[in-house]
Amino acid sequence: MTPIRVASAATGSALGTGFLVLATLLVLLLAASVVALLVQRVRRRRHDAEARALAERLRRDAYHDALTGLLNREGFLHVAAEPLADGGAVAVVDLVLLGAVNDTLGHARGELFVRLAAERLTGAGAGVAGDGFVAARLEGDTFAVVLPRVDGRDAHRAAEVLRELLLPPYLVEGVRFEAPVVVGVAADGPWLADVPAGPERTSALLRRADVALAATRDGGEPVRCYEPSMGERAARRLRLIRGFSAAVARRDVRVDFQPVVSLGERTVIGVEALARWDHPELGLLLPDEFVPVLEATGQIGELTSFVLGEALAAARRWLDRGMRLSVAVNVAVANLGNPGFPDEVASLLVAHRVPAELLTLELTESGVSSEREVALPVLRRLHGLGCRIAVDDFGTGQSSLAHLRRLPVDQVKIDKSFVLGMGTECGDVAVVRAIVEMGHTLGLQVVAEGVERAAVRAALAEMGCDVAQGYLVSRPLPAGCFDAWLDSLDVRPREPGTAAGPRTLIA
Incomplete structure (x- = not known):
């Protein structure tokens, strides 16, 4: 019987050791689970803190300006x-x-x-x-x-x-x-x-x-x-912005022509093309009102393309009648910032079969001065096509002579404020004379805008100014009225052997 007791004792001892090992393992597993839970909780808290910090950073970035730290x-x-x-x-x-x-x-x-x-x-x-x-x-x-x-x-x-x-x-x-x-x-x-x-x-x-x-x-x-009136003006501007493209399609936007006259021979040598908008509710709108709106909204390119097309179509019509009249079109700074603009001009010249030298592109002195580096390459390409370049409103900008020397310019147009003041202000007479002399020194043609009195025209001719335009000659006229005005003038017969057609005389 003794061996049996010994075996039982050994078995009990083994079972006790097994239970002890199992209990130890269970404790270890439980401890590991607790540690894992604690680690997971710490990680979750860290993740939550990072998420909150990220959300706060994103919220701040959404509401603040990155450069200054101020609110956006x-x-x-x-x-x-x-x-x-x-x-x-x-x-x-x-x-x-x-x-x-x-x-x-x-x-x-x-x-x-x-x-x-x-x-x-x-x-x-x-x-x-x-x-x-x-x-x-x-x-x-x-x-x-x-x-x-x-x-x-x-x-x-x-x-x-x-x-x-x-x-x-x-x-x-x-x-x-x-x-x-x-x-x-x-x-x-x-x-x-x-x-x-x-x-x-x-x-x-x-x-x-x-x-x-x-x-x-x-x-x-x-x-x-x-003031409430400012809001009315803003609402008016918004109506112009929204309605412009449709107005062009309906032909509510038109081009009028104002004659340009040689002071020496008193002949009509060209026209300036001027946009007009016959608004169905606001009445006749002049460029001073709608052009700045179109420039601010990027629609000025559409207007320029329209005016160019109308002006070149008119030039072709006059050529077909035997009259070689140049057409001048105003160009915005935004046009000169468009590298594709010279290609558009070239295509229109070909489409209307108009020689490039009959197209004058006018730009304001202040506009081209502010964007000179951007505009210069485009101006050179336009000039390379054969188009003439004119600086409008000359005398009102800064560093005028310095700008002229760098630009491919053929013509300067004296700002009409100086021309209108010639009858009463000696200072304006001196300014106009100085511009005429400077322009001729640089080999440029000089145009006087705003000529409304015969005495002013005579004074400009005495100074040697080349060209004039203004109400003394004619107001801007719609295309049909301008053709009738041309027909009412005396006509100089074409000289034998010359390519130019009849030239109209101004009294």
């Missing part, structure tokens, strides 16, 4: 709602300088200027607006500021103070720049009665401040408060 437009709409809850105003500030800094020192320095402007705006705005100060960078060097708890008059005064604090020159890597600084302001008022508080009200104020800012660019005071 979307962030401004939300954050500005609180300080505007008790009334106030929004001011939109444009320093009008970033383009000059970029052109002079490059875009990296332009960004430096924007940061300097943002820092100055933050300091100035906090002093003007107090505890409710909120600022945002909308775009470029244009910023928005909340002026809390002020009415229209106080808002205008606060905006003037803010502007004065932003006017001192900016030093960008040793170069001094003076910012013009214009401000548009919109204050809380009855016109906001139906607009709910919050981002929607902020947006309404911001839109109207933008409208007031646009009014400062039309001249006058550098700080303008929004």
Whole structure:
């Protein structure tokens, strides 16, 4: 019996050891599970913290400008709602300088200027607006500021103070720049009665401040408060923007022609093509009203193409009648920034079978001066086609002689303000004489615009001015009326052996 007891004891011992091992394993597994759970919880918390940090960073990026750290437009709409809850105003500030800094020192320095402007705006705005100060960078060097708890008059005064604090020159890597600084302001008022508080009200104020800012660019005071009449003008501009393409298709847009006369021989040698818009509701619109709108919205190319086509079609019609009349078409800076523009002009010349030398492209002195480096290659290609290049409104820009020497120019047109003043202002007579002499020294043809009196025409002829146009000769006329006007003039017979057709005489 003894061996059996020994075996049982051994078996019990083995079973005890097995249970101990199993228990140990269970404890280890339980501990491992607990550790895994703890690690997972730590990781989840870390992940949650990282997710919250990422969400916060994304939220901040969505509402803030990366360059300056200020709010962006979307962030401004939300954050500005609180300080505007008790009334106030929004001011939109444009320093009008970033383009000059970029052109002079490059875009990296332009960004430096924007940061300097943002820092100055933050300091100035906090002093003007107090505890409710909120600022945002909308775009470029244009910023928005909340002026809390002020009415229209106080808002205008606060905006003037803010502007004065932003006017001192900016030093960008040793170069001094003076910012013009214009401000548009919109204050809380009855016109906001139906607009709910919050981002929607902020947006309404911001839109109207933008409208007031646009009014400062039309001249006058550098700080303008929004008025309902400005909103009417903005609505009018919007109607023009939306309706232009359809107006061209309906032929509501037309081209009138104003004759250009040789002062020496008193003959009609060409015309200037001028766009007119017969709007069904707004009446007859002149280029001064709709061209700036089209330039701002990128539709000016469509207008230029239309006028070019109409002008060259008229030139072909006159050639077929034996009259070799040049046509002058105004060209916008945006056209000169389009590398494909010379190809378009070349195609139209071929399509209408008009010699290139009968097309004159007119550009404003101020426009080409501001974008000279972009425009110059396109101008050279146009000149290479054989087209004539004219500088319009000459005498009103800056560094006129320097610009002329670099441009492929054939003609200068004296700004009509000087010509109109010749009858009463000795200074204007001196300016016109100087331009005529300078133009001839550079080998250019000189045109006087705005000739309305016979005495002025005689004085221009005495100075040696080459060409004149103005109401003394004729107002701009629709194509049919212009043809009738031509037919009413005396005609000089064509000289034998000459290629040119009959030339009309002016009394």
